[in-house]
Amino acid sequence: MLNWLRSVWEEQQERLIFLPPFPDQADPLALFSLLLVSGLIIGEVLHRSLRLPRIVGYVLSGTLFGPSFFGWITVESLAVTRPLADTSLGLLLLEIGRRLDLRWLHRNPGLLRTAAIEASLSFIAVYAYSCLLVGLSPAWGGAAAAITMASAPAVVLLTAEETRAQGQVASRTILYTSLNCALSFVVFTVVLGLIHAEHSDDWLNAWVHPLWVSLGSLVVAILTAGLCLLIGGLLPKKSLAQVFVLVAVALLAVGIARMIAVPVFLCLFLMGAAIAFLDRGKILAYTELPQGHWLLAIVLFVITGASLPWRDFTLLAGLQALGLLLVRAAAKLAGVFYGGGADLERSKRLLVALGILPLSSTAVFMTMELAALYPEFGRPALALPLFAAALMEFVGPVLCKLAFVKAGETDEERSRNGGIG
């Protein structure tokens, strides 16, 4: 069939001078768009038939059609789509940064205490597990712990939105996710220094790189947040123009972050937090990201799914990753349950702990950032958090949804009938 088509095409080329050579390979963009549509369909089918979160379908689609299985999308095409994934994750992190409600923490300091205990326990438990049981070096063990102490902001936000969850479990899950992301990013920059100290003879990198990453991200975040508020202040509140400004300046931040080699996810998270903190006049407080949220989600999770290295998966790696997830879950459950929050019933505290268990895209992208520094050491060492993240890509959204449903905070009927968003 293909040969027949090729011969017809080539015959016509002599007469039709505008015809290009017969396309031997599909255009990456066309393939990618097909991947997105397949992600959308699989997500909807899983959601309607098994009531699974749509995100699971998106990841599954990426995994199936990515390099590890059918290979529709190649490693090279995946590299081309990386800016898209950065942008998607960045915008979702911007949103979770905007949910870092410092005023709530001021009014209820027990929440900060709980978040600190939960994140610390998670770090210590995973660090001990990685070094003592898996045998990672202290620096790479620290990296694994730093990466996995964060919950998945995109999963938590989108699950809350998909189920239309409202209540203390949903609110606290989002807040703790936001807080443990912030703490994870801080530890991540410290770990950068430790990794340089372990692998580089030059101590300069060990000091300067963490400073570059943290200060660089902070400066970009504050400047772009200021720019957003400055321009947003000239426009009517909640107008489409304000949404445009928010997205456009976020894209500017993504571009600058890529130019100066600071993590995009850190920049955008800090930008969101800076907007929330600096916006005293509530200039952008009511401006939501457009319904494009869900387009971003499909892009992000399809690419994440395609990026998961299932070809390198072994039984041992799987068991080690499973062990990490269990240790991490125990630490987070204990942290949230015993960390305080007497103003919330015990059963709901457990559900909050369940809600913050997802671990995904941020971890995958953080791992890639780190592994790129010292590929020969980093790739094998970071297989542990990467496989843990890969497993949680499928389980995390289900756990998060389960927490919201069990808390009775979802609007199941509407989300079933309402489709995306």
Added chain:
Amino acid sequence: MSGAIETFAPSGVLTLGVELELQLISNRDFDLTRAASDLLAGLRNDAEHGEVKLEITESMIEINTRPRSDIAGIREDLAVLRELLVYQCAKQNVAVCGGGSHPFHHWPERRICPGERFEQIHARYGYLAKQFTVFGQHIHIGCQSGDQAIWLTHALQRYVPHFIALSASSPFQNGTDTAFASSRLSAVSAFPLSGQAPAAVTSWDLFLAYFEMLKDCGVAESIKDLYWDIRPKPEYGTVEIRVCDTPLTIERAAGLAAFAQCLASHLLRVEPTIDPQLQELVARFNKFQACRYGFDGVLADPYLRTRVSLRDDLMLTLTAIDEDADHLGCRSEIAALKEAVRHSLNGAHWLREEFRKLGGYNDVVHSAVALFARPSSPTSP
């Protein structure tokens, strides 16, 4: 609940009780949020000053004062309950405010609270139950007998527009200025047993017979099914005024309670001749005028067959009850209400001014939250 009304439990004449339905607001965007059950679970009720209760949807909460003999007790109860609620809401990152309606919430997003009665209402009234996410103040006035309660129900009916104008604070619905001072009562009027007590029910025995007839016909099961503007409440031994929007401040709520107490005192003292049938003929028109125009409404007077300005009639009424106000210790509250009438200060006016200044409904609710949380002057809306 069996639904039977057997006896009227008499209470001290002119004792007072206040119920305020309040809005639970998201601190993020100032839309209504579902928070009532979590809030109540974390709340240590102060029984000495009343209680905090669930209302029909998760975005509402109700505070009830203890029965009090004077307005000072009501003021104190309301202040303590406000403080308790504001503190607990802050811990859970929600906010609380007054006002008869939320300016821009989307009613299908409301969730019915768990509870047999709430579920029954939802089953019986369908979408009306969720649209009933409007917020009112109920004032109970103690009566010594069922007959007295029925008489006061009819006697107070003439003053329904006065209560509406003073409390009106629901000018916005669905992100739109309704052009009404109080749009809340439109949601109430959709219920089949809303409106005035029937003119033919002029004694406690007639009320019992009427209610039995409703029960036998399957129209009502309990007295809670009567969504009348003013109704007797036999288990409390009170007559209950139900037409007020929840004001934006507890100071105005206390002022309205003082007005009700002084007015009831005045009516019981003067014992004016009332003709419920005649009043019934103009009641809907007068109520509409107050809802639509607030203080600027015009009332039909069926006794004199003329029209009077609501503002003028209100001022005359407030002046007529001066003596009772002095006697009951409500002088400052009544003086503040006169000041409010003089300058058209009600919640609707305040909310519209805020909208004019701020330009957005989210910011208006933000302001209402701040206004509710702090002690205000007696003339506050």
